[in-house]
Amino acid sequence: MKRIATIAEMKAACRQVARTGKTLGFVATMGALHEGHLSLVRASESRCDVTAVSIFVNPLQFGPAEDLDKYPRTLERDAALLEQLGADFLFMPGVEEMYPQGAQTYVLVEELSNKLDGASRPGHFRGVATVVAKLFEIVRPDFAFFGQKDAAQVAVLRKLANDLDMDVEIVVCPIVRERDGLAMSSRNAYLTSEQRQQALVLHRSLLRVQTAVEQGEHDSAKLIEIGKQAITEEAGARLDYFAIVDPDTLDSVADVSRGALVAVAAYVGATRLIDNILVTASPQ
Ligand code: AMP
Numbered sequence: 001m002k003r004i005a006t007i008a009e010m011k012a013a014c015r016q017v018a019r020t021g022k023t024l025g026f027v028a029t030m031g032a033l034h035e036g037h038l039s040l041v042r043a044s045e046s047r048c049d050v051t052a053v054s055i056f057v058n059p060l061q062f063g064p065a066e067d068l069d070k071y072p073r074t075l076e077r078d079a080a081l082l083e084q085l086g087a088d089f090l091f092m093p094g095v096e097e098m099y100p101q102g103a104q105t106y107v108l109v110e111e112l113s114n115k116l117d118g119a120s121r122p123g124h125f126r127g128v129a130t131v132v133a134k135l136f137e138i139v140r141p142d143f144a145f146f147g148q149k150d151a152a153q154v155a156v157l158r159k160l161a162n163d164l165d166m167d168v169e170i171v172v173c174p175i176v177r178e179r180d181g182l183a184m185s186s187r188n189a190y191l192t193s194e195q196r197q198q199a200l201v202l203h204r205s206l207l208r209v210q211t212a213v214e215q216g217e218h219d220s221a222k223l224i225e226i227g228k229q230a231i232t233e234e235a236g237a238r239l240d241y242f243a244i245v246d247p248d249t250l251d252s253v254a255d256v257s258r259g260a261l262v263a264v265a266a267y268v269g270a271t272r273l274i275d276n277i278l279v280t281a282s283p284q
Helices: 007-019 035-047 075-085 124-139 148-163 186-190 193-198 200-214 220-232
Strands: 002-004 024-029 050-055 089-091 143-147 169-173 237-245 260-268 271-279
Touching (some): 007 024, 007 050, 007 124, 024 035, 050 075, 089 124, 148 169
Parallel strands (some): 002 089, 024 143
Protein backbone atom coordinates (compact mmCIF):
# COMPACT_ATOMS: atom_id res chain seq x y z
CA MET A 1 0.00 0.00 0.00
CA LYS A 2 1.31 3.39 -1.00
CA ARG A 3 0.93 6.20 1.53
CA ILE A 4 0.42 9.59 -0.07
CA ALA A 5 0.23 12.99 1.66
CA THR A 6 0.09 15.46 -1.22
CA ILE A 7 -2.71 16.23 -3.65
CA ALA A 8 -0.30 16.30 -6.60
CA GLU A 9 1.03 12.84 -5.87
CA MET A 10 -2.45 11.40 -5.22
CA LYS A 11 -3.75 12.84 -8.51
CA ALA A 12 -0.78 11.40 -10.39
CA ALA A 13 -1.29 7.94 -8.84
CA CYS A 14 -5.05 7.93 -9.56
CA ARG A 15 -4.69 9.25 -13.11
CA GLN A 16 -2.16 6.48 -13.76
CA VAL A 17 -4.77 3.89 -12.67
CA ALA A 18 -7.32 5.46 -15.04
CA ARG A 19 -4.84 5.37 -17.94
CA THR A 20 -4.38 1.63 -17.52
CA GLY A 21 -8.14 1.14 -17.83
CA LYS A 22 -8.54 -0.26 -14.32
CA THR A 23 -11.53 0.64 -12.16
CA LEU A 24 -10.82 2.75 -9.10
CA GLY A 25 -12.84 2.50 -5.88
CA PHE A 26 -12.65 5.11 -3.14
CA VAL A 27 -13.47 5.10 0.57
CA ALA A 28 -13.36 8.45 2.42
CA THR A 29 -12.87 8.25 6.18
CA MET A 30 -11.79 10.30 9.17
CA GLY A 31 -9.73 7.39 10.51
CA ALA A 32 -9.99 5.59 13.86
CA LEU A 33 -11.00 2.71 11.64
CA HIS A 34 -13.43 0.01 12.75
CA GLU A 35 -15.27 -2.84 11.02
CA GLY A 36 -17.76 -0.37 9.52
CA HIS A 37 -14.99 1.38 7.62
CA LEU A 38 -13.32 -1.91 6.74
CA SER A 39 -16.56 -3.25 5.25
CA LEU A 40 -16.46 -0.34 2.79
CA VAL A 41 -12.87 -1.15 1.87
CA ARG A 42 -13.78 -4.80 1.30
CA ALA A 43 -16.77 -3.75 -0.83
CA SER A 44 -14.48 -1.61 -2.95
CA GLU A 45 -11.93 -4.37 -3.31
CA SER A 46 -14.53 -6.86 -4.43
CA ARG A 47 -15.94 -4.47 -7.02
CA CYS A 48 -12.91 -2.52 -8.24
CA ASP A 49 -9.41 -3.28 -9.50
CA VAL A 50 -7.76 -0.64 -7.33
CA THR A 51 -8.88 0.77 -3.96
CA ALA A 52 -7.94 4.15 -2.53
CA VAL A 53 -8.77 5.13 1.06
CA SER A 54 -8.48 8.60 2.55
CA ILE A 55 -8.00 9.49 6.18
CA PHE A 56 -8.64 13.16 6.85
CA VAL A 57 -10.24 14.65 9.94
CA ASN A 58 -12.01 17.46 8.12
CA PRO A 59 -12.14 20.59 10.28
CA LEU A 60 -14.75 22.16 8.01
CA GLN A 61 -17.45 19.69 9.08
CA PHE A 62 -17.03 20.27 12.83
CA GLY A 63 -18.90 23.06 14.63
CA PRO A 64 -16.99 25.36 17.01
CA ALA A 65 -18.25 23.49 20.09
CA GLU A 66 -17.73 20.03 18.61
CA ASP A 67 -15.05 17.38 19.10
CA LEU A 68 -12.47 18.25 16.39
CA ASP A 69 -9.57 18.41 18.86
CA LYS A 70 -10.39 15.23 20.70
CA TYR A 71 -11.49 13.19 17.66
CA PRO A 72 -9.51 9.91 17.88
CA ARG A 73 -6.44 9.81 15.65
CA THR A 74 -4.84 6.38 15.27
CA LEU A 75 -2.99 6.70 11.97
CA GLU A 76 -0.38 3.97 12.38
CA ARG A 77 -2.93 1.41 13.50
CA ASP A 78 -5.29 2.44 10.68
CA ALA A 79 -2.53 2.16 8.08
CA ALA A 80 -1.63 -1.33 9.33
CA LEU A 81 -5.29 -2.45 9.05
CA LEU A 82 -5.58 -1.10 5.52
CA GLU A 83 -2.31 -2.69 4.53
CA GLN A 84 -3.54 -6.06 5.84
CA LEU A 85 -6.75 -5.67 3.91
CA GLY A 86 -4.85 -5.00 0.70
CA ALA A 87 -5.82 -1.38 0.01
CA ASP A 88 -3.67 0.12 -2.73
CA PHE A 89 -3.43 3.81 -1.78
CA LEU A 90 -3.81 5.61 1.54
CA PHE A 91 -4.30 9.34 1.06
CA MET A 92 -3.60 11.19 4.32
CA PRO A 93 -3.23 14.89 3.58
CA GLY A 94 -2.67 17.53 6.26
CA VAL A 95 -5.15 20.35 6.84
CA GLU A 96 -2.90 22.90 5.10
CA GLU A 97 -2.70 20.65 2.05
CA MET A 98 -6.49 20.42 1.74
CA TYR A 99 -7.29 23.99 2.80
CA PRO A 100 -4.35 26.25 2.00
CA GLN A 101 -4.47 29.83 3.24
CA GLY A 102 -6.86 31.87 1.15
CA ALA A 103 -9.13 29.05 -0.03
CA GLN A 104 -12.63 30.49 -0.35
CA THR A 105 -14.70 28.00 -2.33
CA TYR A 106 -17.33 25.83 -0.65
CA VAL A 107 -19.86 23.32 -1.92
CA LEU A 108 -23.36 23.56 -0.48
CA VAL A 109 -26.22 21.18 -1.23
CA GLU A 110 -28.73 23.76 -0.16
CA GLU A 111 -31.91 22.19 1.16
CA LEU A 112 -30.72 18.72 2.13
CA SER A 113 -27.95 20.23 4.23
CA ASN A 114 -30.47 21.67 6.69
CA LYS A 115 -32.25 18.41 7.41
CA LEU A 116 -31.71 15.71 10.09
CA ASP A 117 -28.10 16.07 11.28
CA GLY A 118 -27.79 19.26 9.27
CA ALA A 119 -30.49 20.87 11.40
CA SER A 120 -28.60 20.01 14.60
CA ARG A 121 -25.14 20.71 13.19
CA PRO A 122 -25.18 23.97 11.20
CA GLY A 123 -22.45 23.99 8.54
CA HIS A 124 -21.75 20.26 8.92
CA PHE A 125 -22.91 19.18 5.48
CA ARG A 126 -21.30 22.16 3.80
CA GLY A 127 -18.04 20.86 5.24
CA VAL A 128 -18.79 17.29 4.16
CA ALA A 129 -19.85 18.28 0.63
CA THR A 130 -16.81 20.53 0.18
CA VAL A 131 -14.28 17.93 1.28
CA VAL A 132 -15.93 15.11 -0.68
CA ALA A 133 -16.11 17.27 -3.83
CA LYS A 134 -12.38 17.97 -3.43
CA LEU A 135 -11.59 14.30 -2.78
CA PHE A 136 -13.67 13.22 -5.79
CA GLU A 137 -11.76 15.65 -8.00
CA ILE A 138 -8.40 14.47 -6.64
CA VAL A 139 -9.20 10.75 -6.92
CA ARG A 140 -11.84 10.75 -9.71
CA PRO A 141 -13.06 7.33 -8.58
CA ASP A 142 -15.37 5.15 -10.66
CA PHE A 143 -17.10 4.01 -7.46
CA ALA A 144 -17.23 5.64 -4.03
CA PHE A 145 -18.36 3.64 -1.02
CA PHE A 146 -20.28 5.18 1.88
CA GLY A 147 -22.04 3.72 4.91
CA GLN A 148 -25.81 3.70 5.46
CA LYS A 149 -24.89 4.60 9.05
CA ASP A 150 -24.73 8.24 7.90
CA ALA A 151 -28.02 8.20 6.00
CA ALA A 152 -28.38 11.97 5.67
CA GLN A 153 -24.80 12.20 4.40
CA VAL A 154 -25.67 9.62 1.73
CA ALA A 155 -28.61 11.77 0.57
CA VAL A 156 -26.43 14.90 0.46
CA LEU A 157 -23.61 13.18 -1.45
CA ARG A 158 -25.90 11.51 -3.98
CA LYS A 159 -27.37 14.93 -4.71
CA LEU A 160 -23.92 16.50 -4.93
CA ALA A 161 -22.69 13.90 -7.43
CA ASN A 162 -25.86 14.18 -9.47
CA ASP A 163 -26.13 17.98 -9.49
CA LEU A 164 -22.47 18.42 -10.44
CA ASP A 165 -22.60 15.69 -13.13
CA MET A 166 -19.81 13.74 -11.50
CA ASP A 167 -18.75 10.47 -13.13
CA VAL A 168 -18.85 8.52 -9.91
CA GLU A 169 -21.23 5.83 -8.76
CA ILE A 170 -22.11 6.15 -5.10
CA VAL A 171 -22.41 2.72 -3.47
CA VAL A 172 -24.08 2.53 -0.07
CA CYS A 173 -23.10 -0.30 2.28
CA PRO A 174 -25.12 -1.63 5.25
CA ILE A 175 -24.56 -0.52 8.84
CA VAL A 176 -22.06 -2.72 10.67
CA ARG A 177 -23.06 -3.27 14.30
CA GLU A 178 -21.47 -4.65 17.44
CA ARG A 179 -22.89 -8.01 18.54
CA ASP A 180 -25.34 -6.26 20.86
CA GLY A 181 -26.67 -3.99 18.11
CA LEU A 182 -24.74 -0.78 18.74
CA ALA A 183 -23.84 0.79 15.39
CA MET A 184 -20.07 0.97 15.10
CA SER A 185 -18.70 4.51 15.26
CA SER A 186 -15.34 6.10 15.94
CA ARG A 187 -17.16 8.15 18.57
CA ASN A 188 -18.07 5.02 20.56
CA ALA A 189 -14.50 5.31 21.90
CA TYR A 190 -15.68 8.30 23.98
CA LEU A 191 -18.19 6.19 25.93
CA THR A 192 -17.58 4.88 29.45
CA SER A 193 -18.71 1.27 29.99
CA GLU A 194 -21.90 2.55 31.59
CA GLN A 195 -22.58 4.90 28.68
CA ARG A 196 -21.79 2.06 26.27
CA GLN A 197 -24.79 0.20 27.75
CA GLN A 198 -26.96 3.31 27.67
CA ALA A 199 -26.08 3.83 24.01
CA LEU A 200 -27.92 0.62 23.10
CA VAL A 201 -31.15 2.59 23.45
CA LEU A 202 -30.72 4.05 19.96
CA HIS A 203 -30.91 0.66 18.27
CA ARG A 204 -33.60 -0.48 20.71
CA SER A 205 -35.80 2.48 19.77
CA LEU A 206 -35.45 1.61 16.08
CA LEU A 207 -36.28 -2.05 16.69
CA ARG A 208 -39.44 -1.05 18.56
CA VAL A 209 -40.53 1.02 15.61
CA GLN A 210 -39.72 -1.82 13.24
CA THR A 211 -41.79 -4.23 15.33
CA ALA A 212 -44.70 -1.79 15.37
CA VAL A 213 -44.50 -1.48 11.58
CA GLU A 214 -44.49 -5.26 11.26
CA GLN A 215 -47.57 -5.37 13.47
CA GLY A 216 -49.38 -3.06 11.08
CA GLU A 217 -48.75 0.47 12.43
CA HIS A 218 -47.93 2.65 9.42
CA ASP A 219 -48.66 6.10 10.83
CA SER A 220 -45.39 8.01 11.19
CA ALA A 221 -46.59 10.23 14.05
CA LYS A 222 -47.47 7.18 16.12
CA LEU A 223 -44.25 5.41 15.20
CA ILE A 224 -42.21 8.48 16.15
CA GLU A 225 -43.94 8.51 19.54
CA ILE A 226 -42.97 4.85 20.04
CA GLY A 227 -39.36 5.64 19.17
CA LYS A 228 -39.20 8.74 21.37
CA GLN A 229 -40.77 6.86 24.26
CA ALA A 230 -38.04 4.21 24.05
CA ILE A 231 -35.35 6.91 24.26
CA THR A 232 -37.08 8.54 27.24
CA GLU A 233 -36.90 5.26 29.14
CA GLU A 234 -33.10 5.49 29.19
CA ALA A 235 -32.21 8.26 31.64
CA GLY A 236 -28.63 8.40 30.35
CA ALA A 237 -29.72 9.42 26.87
CA ARG A 238 -31.01 12.78 25.61
CA LEU A 239 -32.90 12.82 22.31
CA ASP A 240 -31.74 15.10 19.52
CA TYR A 241 -34.18 13.95 16.83
CA PHE A 242 -36.35 10.99 15.94
CA ALA A 243 -37.56 11.24 12.37
CA ILE A 244 -39.29 9.23 9.68
CA VAL A 245 -38.39 10.55 6.25
CA ASP A 246 -37.97 9.81 2.58
CA PRO A 247 -34.37 8.55 2.26
CA ASP A 248 -33.66 10.70 -0.82
CA THR A 249 -35.32 14.03 0.02
CA LEU A 250 -35.09 13.66 3.83
CA ASP A 251 -38.60 15.15 3.97
CA SER A 252 -41.01 13.76 6.57
CA VAL A 253 -43.39 11.11 5.36
CA ALA A 254 -46.82 10.81 6.95
CA ASP A 255 -46.90 7.03 6.75
CA VAL A 256 -44.42 4.28 5.99
CA SER A 257 -46.52 2.22 3.58
CA ARG A 258 -44.13 2.91 0.71
CA GLY A 259 -41.01 2.46 2.82
CA ALA A 260 -39.12 5.07 4.83
CA LEU A 261 -35.92 5.91 6.64
CA VAL A 262 -36.31 5.87 10.43
CA ALA A 263 -33.45 7.90 11.90
CA VAL A 264 -32.46 8.77 15.45
CA ALA A 265 -29.81 10.98 17.02
CA ALA A 266 -29.23 11.17 20.76
CA TYR A 267 -26.61 12.32 23.22
CA VAL A 268 -25.19 9.83 25.67
CA GLY A 269 -23.21 12.00 28.07
CA ALA A 270 -21.53 14.53 25.79
CA THR A 271 -21.33 12.10 22.87
CA ARG A 272 -23.76 12.51 20.01
CA LEU A 273 -24.67 9.19 18.39
CA ILE A 274 -26.79 8.39 15.34
CA ASP A 275 -28.46 5.28 13.98
CA ASN A 276 -31.17 4.39 11.47
CA ILE A 277 -33.10 1.64 9.76
CA LEU A 278 -34.96 1.44 6.48
CA VAL A 279 -38.47 0.08 6.98
CA THR A 280 -40.73 -1.46 4.39
CA ALA A 281 -44.36 -1.92 5.30
CA SER A 282 -45.06 -4.66 2.81
CA PRO A 283 -43.64 -8.14 3.51
CA GLN A 284 -40.37 -8.73 1.61
P1 AMP B 1 -16.24 8.53 9.15
O1 AMP B 1 -14.84 8.07 9.37
O2 AMP B 1 -17.07 8.56 10.39
O3 AMP B 1 -16.30 9.81 8.35
O4 AMP B 1 -16.92 7.43 8.24
C1 AMP B 1 -16.36 7.08 6.99
C2 AMP B 1 -17.33 6.19 6.24
O5 AMP B 1 -17.58 5.01 7.00
C3 AMP B 1 -18.71 6.86 6.02
O6 AMP B 1 -19.18 6.51 4.72
C4 AMP B 1 -19.56 6.22 7.09
O7 AMP B 1 -20.93 6.18 6.76
C5 AMP B 1 -18.97 4.82 7.12
N1 AMP B 1 -19.30 4.16 8.38
C6 AMP B 1 -19.07 4.62 9.64
N2 AMP B 1 -19.56 3.77 10.56
C7 AMP B 1 -20.13 2.74 9.87
C8 AMP B 1 -20.82 1.56 10.25
N3 AMP B 1 -21.03 1.23 11.52
N4 AMP B 1 -21.26 0.74 9.26
C9 AMP B 1 -21.06 1.06 7.95
N5 AMP B 1 -20.42 2.17 7.53
C10 AMP B 1 -19.96 3.00 8.47
